[in-house]
Amino acid sequence: HMLAAGSDAAAAFAVKPIGTGPYVVDAFAPNDAVQYSINPNYREPNKPFFKTVNLKGGGDAASAARAVLQTGDWDFAWNLQVDPEILNGLAEGGQGDLVIVPGTAVEFIALNFSDPNKEVDGQRSQWQTPNPVLGDKTVRQALALGVDRQTISENFYFGPPGEPPASNILLGIAGAESPNTSWEFDIDQGNALLDAAGWVREGDVRQKNGVPLNITYATTSQNEVRQNTQAVIKGDWEKMGFCVELLQIEASVFFDTSAGNDQTFYHMYWDVHEYAWSPAGPYPLSYMLRWVSHDGENIPQKENGWAAVNEERYTNPAYDALYDEAAQETDPQRAAELFIAMNDMLIDDVVVIPIVQRASEKYGLAKTLNKENIAGGPFESLYWNIANWNRTN
Missing domain, CATH: 3.40.190.10 (Periplasmic binding protein-like II)
Known part of the structure; x- marks a missing residue:
């Protein structure tokens, strides 16, 4: 040999x-x-x-x-x-x-369901400590309404058909792409939702029960497209009464998996962050695992060395059940139905805000x-x- x-x-x-x-x-x-x-x-x-x-x-x-x-x-x-x-x-x-x-990668915003500012058991973003702002679904819905996906797609990407605005987190896989979702950009509707939910303006920033509508928004640095996207979204969110702090973190630090690095997307010591992710193959089971909780076992925490993948700390037994069924399903058509149902649940619950379908x-x-x-x-x-x-x- x-x-x-x-x-x-x-x-x-x-x-x-x-x-x-x-x-x-x-x-x-x-x-x-x-x-x-x-x-x-x-x-x-x-x-x-x-x-x-x-x-x-x-x-x-x-x-x-x-x-x-x-x-x-x-x-x-x-x-x-x-x-x-x-x-x-x-x-x-x-x-x-x-x-x-066109590809399967989605540029998206992930929302932190835990509190990134409160330390519990030696860690922030502890999965059982709710986010005082993003724990309100109305707030998450307003944030989604405040993302001008068309402007971002056409000005910072190539726009349709190669890089169109996105309404799904699972895209580009025939049969598993949901036809049930849509998106809209509507600042007035976002303001109306926040008004109805009791988030009251005090000057430029809303508050409710003494909690200001503050958002920390992180992404990778040295990426002009993402910095431009941040700037557009920050401006529109602030029109609805949010106070938005932008963070830019070097990609090698942001995507690092070292337990001692607290500036990673798995630690998620901020409210929202933006990047792109895509399935590794045409059967996207490992991709959809990212939102499974399994009673916290799949959530990155101090106890597991942040070696889990549900960065949003999203906990929904109904989603877990869909995933568990898909993990054992052998019929392709039924599996596609399950993947679509998981996607729809994530979009409806505003766990993520898809922005653009990235070209492969x-x-x-x-x-x-x-x-x-x-x-x-x-x-x-x-x-x-x-x-x-x-x-x-």
Whole structure:
């Protein structure tokens, strides 16, 4: 066996692997480039279509987009996380097409059902200590009404159809996407709800029974799209009498799982936070686990080292029952019905506020490449069928 020689063989294999794919590695420069040539033993006759493939890394996404869409120096550029206005401008260069593939990721706001400001048993956001503001469903409904998803979708993302406003937390999986939900942006209705629930304005900020309508809103830093989204939402929420404090946390800290780091999304030492998440596969059981309580066992707490996933501290036995049934269900149609029911419960109870359905892929493609043979999707690498890629001529 080629790896029998030990560590030296393994190191050589890491930079020049041999597999069963359409191409083999000729040269690999870490953090720079990979050069491939046709695998002479590939199983499909007359494939692949290109004699060589060169992948170039490094640089920035805007430069990669320009090299395909504007100058035509390269054929393909993927993961183009570039401001929509800039990317659309580059797409007018005439050398390539900008392709946006809808995905399963949702940019959303998660709401903390526990109190992030009160310490109990050596921790804040203790799951049995209700949030004095967000514990009121009327407040959560007002917050949802105050999120201008259309403006956010069209100004900070690519808008419909690739990145449309979202009304579901489970999206992009055929058969499991709920047809039962909707969204609306209505500041006046949000104000009316808060008035009827007894949240009274005292100056710019409402209060009820001495509790001010204060919200701390966290997201990741060094992300212009999220900071812009925060600013829009803060302005609209404050029109309804909320006092909103914005927090930006470095992504490596925010998504860290260390028990000693209290600035993580699992600690959730604030009222709401925003980020994107998506199912790992077409059967989204692990994704929907995120809102299961199981009597607190699935809620991140000091007692379990914050090693659980229900960050919102949402506790609903009816939701748990739906999940438990789905975990044992073998009929695909019934499972889809259960996933839809779970989604609808989360939306109705305003556990989360979906904002935008994120694209799974944004890539630039030379006009000389056959677009129909490049089959992107939310659960696959774009290169999975590179054996089929060819020129239009």
